[in-house]
Amino acid sequence: MESGMAYEKDDLMINLKATELRLGLPGTEEETNEDHHQDQSSLSSSALKNRKRHSPEITREEKSDHDGEETAPPAKAQIVGWPPIRSYRKNSLQQMKKSEAAEISGMFVKVSMDGAPYLRKIDLRVYKNYPELLKALENMFKFTVGEYSEREGYKGSDYVPTYEDKDGDWMLVGDVPWDMFMSSCKRLRIMRESEARGLGWGV
Amino acid sequence: MKEAKRKKEAAGTFPDEVLERVVGMIKSHKDRSAASLVCKDWFNAERWSRARVFIGNCYSVSPEIVTRRFPNIRSVTLKGKPRFSDFNLVPPNWGADVHAWLAAFADKYPFLEELRLKRMTVSDESLEFLASYFPNFRAISLLSCDGFSTDGIAAIATHCKNLVELDIQENDVEDRSGSWLSCFPENFTSLEILNFANLNSEVNFDCLERLVSRCKSFKVLKVNKSINLEQLQKLISHAPQLVELGSGTFTQELTANQHSELENAFSNCKNLHTLSGLWEAKALYLPVLYPACTNLTFLNLSYAALGSGEFASLLVHCPRLRRLWVLDTVEDKGLEAVGSHCPLLEELRVFPYDPFDQEIIHGVTESGFLAVSYGCRRLHYVLFFCRQMTNAAVATIVKNCPDFTHFRLCIMDPGQPDYLTNEPMDEAFGAVVKTCTQLQRLAVSGLLTDLTFEYIGKYAKNLETLSVAFAGSSDWGMQCVLNGCPKLRKLEIRDCPFGNVALLSGLEKYESMRSLWMSACNVTMNGCRLLAREMPRLNVEVIKEEGSEDSQANKVYVYRSVAGPRRDAPPFVLTL
Numbered sequence: 001m002e003s004g005m006a007y008e009k010d011d012l013m014i015n016l017k018a019t020e021l022r023l024g025l026p027g028t029e030e031e032t033n034e035d036h037h038q039d040q041s042s043l044s045s046s047a048l049k050n051r052k053r054h055s056p057e058i059t060r061e062e063k064s065d066h067d068g069e070e071t072a073p074p075a076k077a078q079i080v081g082w083p084p085i086r087s088y089r090k091n092s093l094q095q096m097k098k099s100e101a102a103e104i105s106g107m108f109v110k111v112s113m114d115g116a117p118y119l120r121k122i123d124l125r126v127y128k129n130y131p132e133l134l135k136a137l138e139n140m141f142k143f144t145v146g147e148y149s150e151r152e153g154y155k156g157s158d159y160v161p162t163y164e165d166k167d168g169d170w171m172l173v174g175d176v177p178w179d180m181f182m183s184s185c186k187r188l189r190i191m192r193e194s195e196a197r198g199l200g201w202g203v
Numbered sequence: 204m205k206e207a208k209r210k211k212e213a214a215g216t217f218p219d220e221v222l223e224r225v226v227g228m229i230k231s232h233k234d235r236s237a238a239s240l241v242c243k244d245w246f247n248a249e250r251w252s253r254a255r256v257f258i259g260n261c262y263s264v265s266p267e268i269v270t271r272r273f274p275n276i277r278s279v280t281l282k283g284k285p286r287f288s289d290f291n292l293v294p295p296n297w298g299a300d301v302h303a304w305l306a307a308f309a310d311k312y313p314f315l316e317e318l319r320l321k322r323m324t325v326s327d328e329s330l331e332f333l334a335s336y337f338p339n340f341r342a343i344s345l346l347s348c349d350g351f352s353t354d355g356i357a358a359i360a361t362h363c364k365n366l367v368e369l370d371i372q373e374n375d376v377e378d379r380s381g382s383w384l385s386c387f388p389e390n391f392t393s394l395e396i397l398n399f400a401n402l403n404s405e406v407n408f409d410c411l412e413r414l415v416s417r418c419k420s421f422k423v424l425k426v427n428k429s430i431n432l433e434q435l436q437k438l439i440s441h442a443p444q445l446v447e448l449g450s451g452t453f454t455q456e457l458t459a460n461q462h463s464e465l466e467n468a469f470s471n472c473k474n475l476h477t478l479s480g481l482w483e484a485k486a487l488y489l490p491v492l493y494p495a496c497t498n499l500t501f502l503n504l505s506y507a508a509l510g511s512g513e514f515a516s517l518l519v520h521c522p523r524l525r526r527l528w529v530l531d532t533v534e535d536k537g538l539e540a541v542g543s544h545c546p547l548l549e550e551l552r553v554f555p556y557d558p559f560d561q562e563i564i565h566g567v568t569e570s571g572f573l574a575v576s577y578g579c580r581r582l583h584y585v586l587f588f589c590r591q592m593t594n595a596a597v598a599t600i601v602k603n604c605p606d607f608t609h610f611r612l613c614i615m616d617p618g619q620p621d622y623l624t625n626e627p628m629d630e631a632f633g634a635v636v637k638t639c640t641q642l643q644r645l646a647v648s649g650l651l652t653d654l655t656f657e658y659i660g661k662y663a664k665n666l667e668t669l670s671v672a673f674a675g676s677s678d679w680g681m682q683c684v685l686n687g688c689p690k691l692r693k694l695e696i697r698d699c700p701f702g703n704v705a706l707l708s709g710l711e712k713y714e715s716m717r718s719l720w721m722s723a724c725n726v727t728m729n730g731c732r733l734l735a736r737e738m739p740r741l742n743v744e745v746i747k748e749e750g751s752e753d754s755q756a757n758k759v760y761v762y763r764s765v766a767g768p769r770r771d772a773p774p775f776v777l778t779l
Contacts, residue, residue, distance in 0.1 A: 078559055079617065079698075080290075080291060080292065081287065081290030081291050081292045081697075082290070082617065082672070083555065083558045083588060083613055083615045084289070084290045084613065084670075084672075085290070085554070085555070085558055086289045086290070086347065086373055087289070087291065087375060088347075088373040088374070088375070088401065089373070089505070089554065090558070092506055093556065093558070096482070096483070096506070096508060099483065100508070117565065118534075118565040119565065
């Protein structure tokens with residue numbers, strides 16, 4: 001993989017911040033993204049085609065108030081006995097997934113992208129650092145990641161790369177040292193910038 | 204005297220034996236019930252000639268009443284707990300213990316041959332009792348039961364010399380070891396149906412192989428995950444006459460030789476019409492099945508996470524498929540293949556691979572369902588788990604397939620509207636009940652207002668079973684159903700805004716129904732007490748849970764009974 005000019009700077013920046021740990025949400029509250037709205041036409045074709053898939057996300061957020069449940073993108077509280085699946089089948093599914101996971105050697109994590117019809121899996125061990133990972137994600141899902149800054153996160157893109165760590169928290173990709181990221185990353189989600197904004201993440 | 208007798212005969216009275224013989228030929232329970240109401244003679248002919256009894260709610264009647272009325276029963280089917288117990292909504296030790304029934308049967312039906320139990324609690328002691336006291340015992344089937352371990356199954360295998368059927372399906376069974384299989388005596392040859400897919404422990408393969416070889420009439424064999432492909436090949440070579448096969452784990456490194464032996468074994472199974480199991484089936488091994496698929500009518504892939512590609516390739520070889528169960532890993536593309544290759548399909552069940560993961564945007568959608576409806580016009584049974592649906596799609600689906608008798612749609616996010624229009628899903632279910640006049644069973648989901656229930660009450664005249672969750676706007680919805688559906692027998696409701704007014708509007712209705720379940724609705728203890736007082740022949744039970752308010756009746760189970768209130772209710776079940 002070639003590392004383009006654009007990445008050298010990011011590489012340096014990320015390395016410099018390598019030892020800094022974050023508590024709480026990064027970035028500022030303020031959003032000025034009229035520019036992004038004008039960019040609807042520049043949405044990747046896959047996102048356009050899957051425009052319809054955006055609705056469930058929106059509806060969930062709108063409904064959050066009347067459901068009384070949290071709006072954070074990670075899983076909502078599970079309801080007892082829902083969906084209605086017999087325990088035997090539930091247990092079998094869990095076992096199936098365990099053996100599926102056990103088969104795989106490597107550090108495969110699922111990658112989802114808002115608006116994409118299906119998930120992908122990547123082996124984190126293939127990449128040596130953030131720029132490589134980000135480049136691979138960009139190629140896989142046909143988007144650009146924008147410029148990372150420690151204070152403001154990713155700027156200049158419709159999408160923000162995030163990941164779920166071992167504690168179940170959703171973190172911005174790039175904040176912690178690469179090795180720490182590798183060992184704590186459970187899955188990746190390329191979040192639409194408009195949603196990230198809704199959570200108060202500076203983009 | 205002679206003249207009087209001749210006159211009596213001329214009047215058309217049959218000797219009892221003849222009447223019994225004739226009524227004895229009636230098989231259907233409904234017809235028998237009808238016959239028994241004609242007159243006293245017919246009532247007696249029916250009760251003496253009846254060999255099989257079906258009890259849909261074990262608490263609706265008592266063992267004493269059953270054994271008193273029917274002296275010659277050989278086969279009993281018993282169902283126990285409310286269906287929502289499958290989804291953990293009923294606390295453990297609720298009841299439905301089979302033992303009292305077995306004790307009564309040992310006394311009155313010592314020649315009992317068959318026992319089929321669903322959602323009953325069965326202990327190892329009960330299974331041992333069964334194995335010891337019924338010398339003619341031939342068939343046992345346990346579905347969604349709990350309370351027993353493999354030790355109980357060992358008792359059956361050890362003592363039931365004439366066993367023909369051992370069917371252990373989707374139970375909560377304590378799997379201590381696979382040694383039960385080795386308990387079948389070496390001279391035992393009567394087994395025809397063996398299903399132990401539910402159990403995980405490894406069994407002694409040599410024992411199994413010998414068992415299959417010596418039981419010449421083996422028809423149904425469903426093994427568990429511990430059986431690999433090489434072992435499967437040996438088993439089916441001994442029993443090419445199999446009609447139903449459930450494989451073990453369908454993945455193993457095979458040599459080319461083993462591969463072709465397996466293929467040959469499958470191509471010798473000319474009578475196979477049902478195939479299941481296929482745990483961890485990999486695309487690589489599926490082709491060995493192809494020769495056995497020609498006459499397949501039921502394919503159960505619900506434990507095999509196949510992708511659309513290998514699934515479609517398999518379907519090409521199954522043109523006669525009538526029933527299909529799959530995981531949503533096959534996605535819409537897989538369902539398109541169903542529409543293309545299975546024109547005779549009558550039943551489709553699509554289960555979710557990731558039911559609890561809400562961020563996943565895959566699985567099946569309305570397009571897959573539509574594709575099936577265009578290709579499979581005979582579809583009449585569907586169970587469909589999905590994450591998005593539209594009113595328009597459902598309307599088209601039922602237009603293509605108006606013969607639905609069972610329509611169970613589960614949009615997995617509770618209260619989710621039509622994802623394109625953002626409207627409630629009322630019109631979808633409206634279309635279902637308006638178009639599918641033969642509808643017997645309906646399960647609704649998504650964002651639904653009272654309008655859905657108005658439609659159901661107005662149009663679903665053949666509806667017998669209705670399941671409702673997270674739906675409706677007010678009491679009116681439930682009232683519409685209770686007032687409108689003349690054939691309603693089972694109504695199960697959870698998490699809906701229906702309260703006492705709705706509950707009490709069904710006063711006269713409940714005696715014509717098997718049961719009503721309401722949980723997490725707005726029903727209070729007072730409402731339940733009122734119902735109990737007005738309708739003494741109903742059992743009104745409230746399941747009290749810790750931490751719930753005293754005045755609220757969080758889980759209510761109402762059912763008709765001729766046996767009076769339960770005598771075995773645990774402390775947390777209040778009979779009002």
